[in-house]
Each structure stands twice: as structure tokens, then as C-alpha cells.
Amino acid sequence: xxxxxxxxxxxxxxxxxxxxxxxxxxxxxxxxxxTPYPTSDSFERAEYWWCKADNEVAPxxxxxxxxxxxxxxxxxxxxxxxxxxxEWHDETPIPAWCPCKIKKK
Numbered sequence: 001x002x003x004x005x006x007x008x009x010x011x012x013x014x015x016x017x018x019x020x021x022x023x024x025x026x027x028x029x030x031x032x033x034x035t036p037y038p039t040s041d042s043f044e045r046a047e048y049w050w051c052k053a054d055n056e057v058a059p060x061x062x063x064x065x066x067x068x069x070x071x072x073x074x075x076x077x078x079x080x081x082x083x084x085x086x087e088w089h090d091e092t093p094i095p096a097w098c099p100c101k102i103k104k105k
Contacts, residue, residue, distance in 0.1 A: 049082035
């Protein structure tokens with residue numbers, strides 16, 4: 001006696017929808033990835049900010065080396081540089097190139 005999954009598959013297709021969220025900066029986005037920014041001061045907590053929804057070469061050699069080392073394990077296929085040396089109090093705006101922005105009509 002086999003299980004017929006057709007009604008369940010149709011229900012998923014019927015109820016599929018896009019959900020938008022309001023965010024103030026990239027750190028609130030589900031595609032955001034923060035990695036440590038290496039410094040000589042052990043008290044600094046600076047970070048690189050990355051977008052996992054896009055893929056592009058970083059604008060400088062240090063950031064590109066960091067990006068390639070993160071992609072090396074094959075888990076992160078997409079990774080785009082947002083900002084470097086971001087501290088907890090920094091106001092980093094959402095970039096104009098953000099692939100998740102919903103265009104206002």
C-alpha cells in the first residue's frame with residue numbers, strides 16, 4: 001500500500017508566497033554573515049560583513065583573501081563583500097546593490 005503525496009505537493013505550491021521583512025542594516029538580514037576582522041589589538045571586535053545572496057570579488061586583496069578562505073570549504077557558494085572593519089556601534093547602510101531589496105512601485 002503506497003502513500004500518495006500528490007495532495008501535499010499541491011498544497012505547498014498553492015500556499016507558496018514571498019515574505020518581506022523590514023531591516024535597518026544588513027546584520028538583521030538572514031543572508032548576512034559576519035566574520036572577525038584581524039587586528040593587532042585583542043580588544044577590538046571589528047568584523048567583515050558579507051552577503052550570502054550574491055557573489056562577487058572583494059574590492060581589496062585582504063578582503064578577497066578572507067572571502068576565498070570562507071568559500072574554500074564549499075559550504076558557502078555565494079559571498080559578496082559588504083563592508084570591512086565594522087564595529088558594533090557603526091551605522092552601516094544597506095548597499096544599493098542588495099539583491100534582496102524590494103523595489104518600491
